[in-house]
Amino acid sequence: MLASLVARGTVGTVRQVRAQYLQDWLADPQAPLTWRMDKAKAGSGALGDIGAHAVDLAQFITGDVVTDVSGVMETFVKERPMLGAGQGLSGSVGEGTGPVTVDDYASFSGRFASGALGVFEATRFATGHKNGLRIEVAGDKGAVLFDLEDLNALQVYDATAPAGQQGFTRILVTEPEHPYVDAWWPAGHMLGYEHGFVHQAKDLVEALAAGVQPRPSFEDGYQVQRVLDAVERSAGAGSAWQATAA
Template sequence: MGVNQKVRIGMIGYQFMGKAHSHAYRDLSFYFDNPLKPELKVIAGRNEEAVKEAQEKMGWESYELDWKKVIARDDIDVIDIVTPNHTHAEIAIAAAKAGKHIITEKPLALTVEEAKEMLQAVEENGVKHMICHNYRFAPAVQYAKKLIEDGKIGRVYHYRANYLQDFIMDPNFPLVWRLKKEVSGSGALGDIGAHSIDLARFLIGEFAEVSGTMETFIKQRPVGEMTGGLNAKGNASEMGEVTVDDAVAFIARFENGALGTFEATRFAGGNRNKNKFEINGEKGSIRWDMENMNNLEVYFADDEEGVQGFRLINCTEEVHPYAGAYWPPGHIIGYEHTFIHLIDEFFRGIAEDYQPAPNFDDGVKNQIVLEAVEESSETKSWVPID
């Protein structure tokens, strides 16, 4: 594709992540000199009234009620999948066979087998592909990656991750798709734990083995549906069984010898989106918390005695990844900008003919870890990552 060529987008789905992705497409060219320019051609969903409202509000040219019609259109270059997890594989494989580039929300699929089929489809058809682990693209996380690669903290000993939310703690919160295994694959593990797994792989390397446990605290809930974001409505007169985990905790060994501890829960009262990690190495440590996403805490063991300790770095200087595209130092960016950075990388991969990351290969590797944690919880044993 040439410089300033339009990339015509077809989005399947339109709710929480549809809003985040749409915003990223609309603002990409405002901040970044990307060689490709997004064109929001069509958005698809089953509820005509809701998808028409989303189309108008989020700036899409048209809407469809059948995702297959979007894939069949000749005026679409990219398929963006923001639907529930159980639909990812069918849509992505069809899109790959139609020669469309693909970006999809996480987790990649319901199972490792499905994920591998998706990877095979995109590789056989030569299309670019990404999975939307947007937290990789916070400037502070990118800078943490640079510090680690530059050897600033030396050999890594520990990776410590927590992803804490509380939005389903009310027993009357309804039985939405995120709480049904046949639709979501898993609960807190795949919904938010997948992000922690991807960040760990991105920052320090591949998993070697895991040992974990999972728990469902509330077994039955009123039947209901999502209404936008993480909000939902239910029918108190009809109850259904929760078939996924509410919380998961696991320990891990990495191929490089580091030890990892991971916790993901949607029952941590007061934590709206506490996605955080700490990395301890032989020469220093790094901390990050998504709720303060611009800040990175760094400790270096060779600091002068008496002033040692964690220093706070506000990653808004031009030296920090992506930060130079925005405002003067100290002028804060937000959650939505991580998606802009991911889309920028996706389009550069298309324009310059390289495979951007995280991609479906990362999705498969993440899925293998997710399934290993589930297996470990069932067997109460260590499970190697094959």
């Protein structure tokens, strides 16, 4: 719904995008070393794991692409206890420690093809945040805001309203008129995280049946990877600006 609001001019000309994906499941330095902290297996850390979602969401909502970035990356805990029996964070701690070879935190400024500017942040050390994928798109006529930790609502600001009536308005997106809701519960009944995956499968199957390109496409995914690669290159070059097409 945010994409349709932006597309029909609710915010006017997009000027700024702020996108974050904040989690805290690695804030404990005694959490065991898993495959997600091994660059050879995971590719990258917070940047690729959750930062990719922030980039994808920003590009989808704006209908624009990030062309240049300036980024920083940091590994806060460079050694972690080895994983013993079990899997992931629920597994036991084994003997000794091993090196963390991925980023714990990544942030970057980005320039969109339209000239809009964006600020992105991805971390699994954001104490108090469990799954905070948050995006705000601001333009010359208003702004829209969404937070996955409040996934049945969005915030809309109308800058064209009279001065005494301006302010973010919380909209509950559980009416049948909103995308997908008519396939689920009565109006006002909440949808959960898992429903998004059902919608994803539905869109994919219907697109294939209709012979049209599914969204997101492999091309969309490739564009996200180009942004992530440019962020890594920038962080390794003292935050120098890097083109995503390089």
